[in-house]
Amino acid sequence: MSRFITLSVNEVSRRVEVEPRETLLEVIRDHLGLTGAKLxxxxxxxxxxxxxxxxxxxxxxxxxxxxxxxxxxxxxxGLSCNGRLHRLQEAFIETGGLQCGFCTPGFILTAKALLDEQPHPSEEQIKKYMAGNLCRCGCYQEILDAIQKVAGRRAVQNG
Amino acid sequence: MKNFEYLEPRSVQEACQLLRQHGEEARIFAGGTSLSIVMKQGFFQPKYLVNIKKIPDLTGIRWDPKRGLTLGALVTHRELETSPLIQETFPILSQIEEDVANIRVRVMGTVGGNLAYAEPLTDLPQILIALEASIRVAGPDGDRTMSLEELFVDYYETSLRPDEILTEVLVPTPPPRTGIEYIRFSSSSVIDKPCLGTAVRFTLEEDLETVRTARVVLGCVAPTPLRARQAEALLEGKRYEVQRVKEAAAFASRECKPVSDLRGSEAYKREMVRVLVTRAAPRAFEKARAFRGQV
Structure with a gap:
């Protein structure tokens, strides 16, 4: 039943034996030991x-x-580069966009996808795109600030 | 999740054959947003999962001014939301998709899956039925076309045979002087499934006052998307009038069959149907009067 799949995980090719019923989350956490993403x-x-x-x-x-x-x-x-945090990660720390940190990897990856699609989103666009990520600690304002900080910094750099 | 055999056909024909071979033990898999949940919860345990995502024929959005819009079954919610072609020809579809579930579900979930899963608490069927969409279905003996309305039979039940695949959705070019309004109403958080969804569509006569065609399609208030036919009949062939819209909304409220659940009681939902039909109709009417080739 099991079969081999090949994934590029954070730009490294990985060959993994999986059963059809296994989820990508299980493979990333349990087979590859990357425990940032949470169930x-x-x-x-x-x-x-x-x-x-x-x-x-x-x-x-x-x-x-x-x-x-x-x-x-x-x-x-896969976001940090040569030991240096991604600017979204830095911004979350600067604004205090996390408390327990459970939701943070999901928030930062979603924010990355948003900024890759739209480098300068409006506040409304950020809220809409991020609406499906939940933070039980209630850091929504600080998360919004962090994303706007990165979007704004890009705006200055590009301008 | 119980284990299963995973199959990846490369053509529609091959997929139909696999479905015929394995019968009720097989299930089509596309975006997997709904199926994965019931499989993990153990409600549904197929022995064979037929992933149709590797079939190139099932992708793509096409537009032909005469034929209308063709959506491949594998078109995702996110594609509908962001496609410039959709935004130009059927902006109603892009607008509603912004509010469907969340970004991750829209990235994975497909139009074909949304329809063929026949989940009653969803948005697209109401709009597509109001626009008189049809679907193309492939089976081992060839293709057939049917109106989308005929697809839905009961909660999570369709008229597709076990060896058939929904391959395309066809939305005809709207006739001149057509307008549609859809109101998605959520009684809890905005990312929840809708409590109800109401589509009203008018096509007007040349006088821009008389209703030639009316569609009042209600979602989430019956086992299947429901056309409020008495409400439609009351509006069709007559001058558009506020009083008549109120009467039609009252008909729609009686015609639907909501059940009480965590999103609202039966009485509440009936009342909201009345409110939302009353609210959607004037907007659909104004859009029909201002029609410029898109809905």
Whole structure:
């Protein structure tokens, strides 16, 4: 029943043996040891398991690993570069966009997908795009500030 | 999740054959947003999962001024939301998609899956039925076309045979002087499934006052999307009048069959149907009067 799939995980090619019933989240956490993505609601509502597949945010709790064969997957572990945090990660720290941190990898990956699509989103666009990620600590304002900080910084750089 | 055999056909024909071979033990898999939930919860345990996402024929959005809009079954919610072609020809579809579930579900979930899963608490069917959409269905013996309305049979039940696949949705070019309004009403959080969804569509006569065609399609208030036929009959062939809209809304409220649940009581939903039909109709009417080739 099991089969081998090949994934590019954070730009490293990984060959993994999986069963059809295993989710991408299980493979990333249990087979590959990348535990940033979390299992939350298990029904695609909370966003804690968000990963980027081909650059787009998905609920990895509901994504069959076999279906991800050949895909490019980005997890929170893939955002820093040479020991330097991604500017979204820095901004979340600067604004205090987290308390317990459980939802943070999902929020940051979703925000990355948003900014890759729209470098200068309006506040309304940010809220709409991020609406499917839940933070039980209630850091929404600080998360919004963090994303706006990065979007604004880009605006200055580009301008 | 119980284990299953995972199959990846490369053509519609191959997929139909697999479905015929395995019968009720097989299930089509596309976006998986709904199916994964019931499989994880153990409500549904197929022995064979037929992933149709590798079939290239099932993708793409096409527009032909005569034929209308063709949506491949694998078109995602997010594609509908962001496609410039949709925004130009059927902006109503892009607008509603902004409010469907969340970004991750819209990225994964497909139009074909949304329809063929026959989930009653959803948005697209009401709008598509109001626009008189039809679907193309492939089976081992060839293709057939039917109106989308005929697809829905009961909660999570369709008229598709076990070896058939919904391949395309066809939305005809709207006739001149057509306007549609859809109101998605959520009684809890905005990212919840809708409590109800009401589509009203008018096509007017040349006088821009008389209703030639009326569609009042209600979602989430019956086992299937429901056309309020008495309400439609009351509006059709007559001058558009506020008083008549109020009467039609009262008909719609009686025609639907909501059940009490966590999103509202039966009485509440009936009342909201009345309110939303009354609210959607004037907007649909004004849009029909201002029609410029898109809905």
């Amino acid at each position: 939350g609601c298990d029904i695609q509502v909370c966003g804690a398991c968000t990963l980027l597949v081909s650059g787009k945010p998905v609920s990895s709790c509901s994504f069959l690993a076999v279906d991800a064969d050949g895909c490019e997957v980005t997890s929170i572990e």
